[in-house]
Amino acid sequence: MVLELHKPRPIWQIMFSTHHTDVGLLYLITSLAFMFMGGALALILRLELFAPGTQVIADSMTYNRIFTVHGTTLIFLFILPSASAFGNYLVPIMVRYKDMAYPKLNAIAFWMIPPAGALIWLGFADFTWYAYPTYSVISAPGPAADMWIFGLKILGVSSILGSINFIVTIMKCKHPDLPLSKMPLLAWAYLTSSLITVVAVPTFAAALLMLLTDRLGASGFFNPLMGGDPIAYQHLFWFTFHPEVYILVIPAIGFMYEIFPRFSRKPIFSHGSGVTAFVLLALVGFASWAHHMYATGMSFTEKTVFMVGTLAAVPASAMHTFNFLATMWGGRIKFATPIMWAVGGIALFFSAGAGGVVNSAMPLDFITHDSYWVVGHFHLFVMGTILFGTVGFVYYMFPYITGRMYNEMWGKVHFILSFVGTVMVFFTQHILGLFGMPRRIYDYPPIPEWVQMNIIISIGAFIIGISMAIFLANLIYSSAKGKPADMDDPFGLGGKYYYPYQAKNPHH
Amino acid sequence: MSGHSSWPEWVYIGVVVALLCYVGAEAWNIERIVEHVPADAEIIKVTGQQWLWTFEHEDGTKEIGELHLEKGKAYKFEITSKDVIHSFNIHDYVVLLDAVPGRVNTVWFSPTEAGEYDIQCREYCGLIHYNMRGTLIVEDKGA
Numbered sequence: 140m141v142l143e144l145h146k147p148r149p150i151w152q153i154m155f156s157t158h159h160t161d162v163g164l165l166y167l168i169t170s171l172a173f174m175f176m177g178g179a180l181a182l183i184l185r186l187e188l189f190a191p192g193t194q195v196i197a198d199s200m201t202y203n204r205i206f207t208v209h210g211t212t213l214i215f216l217f218i219l220p221s222a223s224a225f226g227n228y229l230v231p232i233m234v235r236y237k238d239m240a241y242p243k244l245n246a247i248a249f250w251m252i253p254p255a256g257a258l259i260w261l262g263f264a265d266f267t268w269y270a271y272p273t274y275s276v277i278s279a280p281g282p283a284a285d286m287w288i289f290g291l292k293i294l295g296v297s298s299i300l301g302s303i304n305f306i307v308t309i310m311k312c313k314h315p316d317l318p319l320s321k322m323p324l325l326a327w328a329y330l331t332s333s334l335i336t337v338v339a340v341p342t343f344a345a346a347l348l349m350l351l352t353d354r355l356g357a358s359g360f361f362n363p364l365m366g367g368d369p370i371a372y373q374h375l376f377w378f379t380f381h382p383e384v385y386i387l388v389i390p391a392i393g394f395m396y397e398i399f400p401r402f403s404r405k406p407i408f409s410h411g412s413g414v415t416a417f418v419l420l421a422l423v424g425f426a427s428w429a430h431h432m433y434a435t436g437m438s439f440t441e442k443t444v445f446m447v448g449t450l451a452a453v454p455a456s457a458m459h460t461f462n463f464l465a466t467m468w469g470g471r472i473k474f475a476t477p478i479m480w481a482v483g484g485i486a487l488f489f490s491a492g493a494g495g496v497v498n499s500a501m502p503l504d505f506i507t508h509d510s511y512w513v514v515g516h517f518h519l520f521v522m523g524t525i526l527f528g529t530v531g532f533v534y535y536m537f538p539y540i541t542g543r544m545y546n547e548m549w550g551k552v553h554f555i556l557s558f559v560g561t562v563m564v565f566f567t568q569h570i571l572g573l574f575g576m577p578r579r580i581y582d583y584p585p586i587p588e589w590v591q592m593n594i595i596i597s598i599g600a601f602i603i604g605i606s607m608a609i610f611l612a613n614l615i616y617s618s619a620k621g622k623p624a625d626m627d628d629p630f631g632l633g634g635k636y637y638y639p640y641q642a643k644n645p646h647h
Numbered sequence: 648m649s650g651h652s653s654w655p656e657w658v659y660i661g662v663v664v665a666l667l668c669y670v671g672a673e674a675w676n677i678e679r680i681v682e683h684v685p686a687d688a689e690i691i692k693v694t695g696q697q698w699l700w701t702f703e704h705e706d707g708t709k710e711i712g713e714l715h716l717e718k719g720k721a722y723k724f725e726i727t728s729k730d731v732i733h734s735f736n737i738h739d740y741v742v743l744l745d746a747v748p749g750r751v752n753t754v755w756f757s758p759t760e761a762g763e764y765d766i767q768c769r770e771y772c773g774l775i776h777y778n779m780r781g782t783l784i785v786e787d788k789g790a
């Protein structure tokens with residue numbers, strides 16, 4: 140492979156480079172930095188919720204700002220850039236081209252992220268990651284709210300530019316000898332998630348502008364006092380963000396399609412099934428957005444339509460799970476760190492999906508909606524599935540990027556602690572939701588069940604915190620002092636057969 | 648692709664689809680039944696505002712933060728908001744509906760046990776969202 144940082148270079152050479160592996164490295168470092176920062180915020184929230192009454196945060200506004208920046212950071216500044224990182228490394232290699240189709244555009248898309256991150260962190264808005272009007276129009280304090288809007292605007296443009304680049308690289312620069320049908324599933328993941336981005340994100344981009352002019356008093360799109368409708372924003376928002384959850388999850392599934400066959404020493408069970416599931420998800424994913432809005436007063440018919448649309452997307456996810464298990468079945472599995480994360484990830488993916496079906500069933504959503512159940516539900520995806528897949532892939536790519544091995548033992552400890560913590564936190568949150576605790580609250584009455592479950596959740600969160608500190612130490616120590624990796628077979632799996640895309644990049 | 652047989656995958660997908668159809672049909676049916684408002688339901692006007700709930704009975708009496716109802720009767724809430732979006736929630740009776748400025752949303756329920764129940768706001772609405780709470784007091788007039 141061509142990824143390793145052969146010789147030490149001054150940092151500015153990497154920063155001003157447009158080569159896909161350099162941009163990939165920038166994306167990776169940035170996204171991991173934001174992962175640790177956003178995670179730290181979550182720990183502050185969990186300290187506060189450890190018991191009823193004020194613990195560490197003096198006032199509710201600060202608490203509200205922290206959970207808003209936590210969510211925004213991890214979705215937009217960790218998950219999306221980390222997906223772009225590995226896409227940059229691997230998509231050109233997988234389609235056998237020398238670089239991304241538009242290298243400069245690629246660097247520009249990356250360099251939009253730091254200023255956007257700065258706007259979000261320096262502003263520290265409080266109106267949650269979805270900024271619903273009318274709160275966001277008439278009540279949310281500026282300039283934080285406006286800085287958030289600009290930050291998200293920049294991130295939206297950045298991800299559209301990045302997606303166009305992936306689509307063109309794959310469709311136009313792919314080696315003529317490589318038919319689409321034979322393209323590795325990870326490249327398919329980038330193709331489908333990029334197509335979803337290009338279709339879904341513009342609505343939110345429009346909604347952000349309308350929100351901004353509404354805040355300035357120049358328009359009243361979402362303000363009923365000026366004849367507008369706040370629910371219209373929710374449609375625009377969720378038309379982007381339900382498909383967005385597939386934009387987030389598809390690359391992580393793609394990582395697992397690399398990890399499972401490799402460490403099972405067996406080809407993927409069905410390439411065709413994987414492609415079908417990606418494409419299906421990309422299409423059906425657009426039919427479910429208003430399942431977030433059952434409680435806004437939608438008619439019975441509307442609710443039914445969106446329930447059916449939501450349920451229709453489930454078989455596609457189920458196909459991936461089957462494909463993974465069938466790939467492992469009868470394989471000579473080597474349980475190194477990357478596949479442990481992938482296995483944990485699909486276990487949590489399955490549980491999360493089951494909870495999602497409950498949310499979709501209309502009468503049940505009136506129990507779960509905006510309670511801790513929903514927090515548990517989507518964290519089993521964003522943390523349990525996406526972060527697990529991504530972290531597994533960070534371990535997998537580590538030797539290719541740094542030329543050194545990470546510490547295997549600490550990688551496994553990291554996994555075990557994270558898995559235990561994740562189960563403790565997010566399964567418990569489901570139950571807490573059934574007991575009626577609303578999300579996004581700074582303090583809660585001392586209802587005994589709520590108190591007990593919040594203690595369990597906070598302890599679980601700190602177990603995850605410890606595991607992530609171990610991760611950070613492992614990354615830093617091993618990239619400087621780790622033992623040099625055997626670049627032909629860093630995981631000792633034997634046989635090149637298991638590296639299907641490794642056909643030499645013709646331009647290097 | 649690799650010449651393996653694919654029937655287990657088809658069986659598996661069939662099972663998943665069947666389960667989903669069952670969940671969907673059941674949900675449709677239950678929602679249809681629970682949304683049917685009884686004709687004699689008494690109307691309670693519910694107004695959310697930062698950060699309290701106001702209730703107005705049919706006879707014009709108003710309550711703030713507390714709502715007194717009678718066991719066994721049916722009630723229909725007409726819910727709206729004065730400022731930002733809130734969400735009116737009596738978790739023990741699975742009453743949950745957004746209070747949206749400029750709109751009136753309706754939901755009905757009938758309390759079956761005398762006692763006190765928590766009312767809370769389930770949609771983020773700012774500074775005191777966490778404490779936008781109230782109490783439903785169900786009285787047993789028949790006893």
Ligand code: HEM
Binds near residue numbers: 430495
């Ligand atoms: C594939 C990965 C998925 C991700 C990343 C994901 C993520 C999310 C997120 C972020 C939310 C909450 C948004 C918020 O209120 O802040 C959410 C809610 C929801 N999800 Fe998922 N989800 C996924 C899959 C599913 C599946 C497979 C289903 C259904 C079968 C589903 C059904 C729902 C429903 C109905 C809600 C609304 C719950 C409510 O607010 O009452 N999700 N999901």
Ligand SMILES: [Cu+2]
Binds near residue numbers: 427430
């Ligand atoms: Cu959704």
Ligand SMILES: [Cu+2]
Binds near residue numbers: 733768
């Ligand atoms: Cu409220």
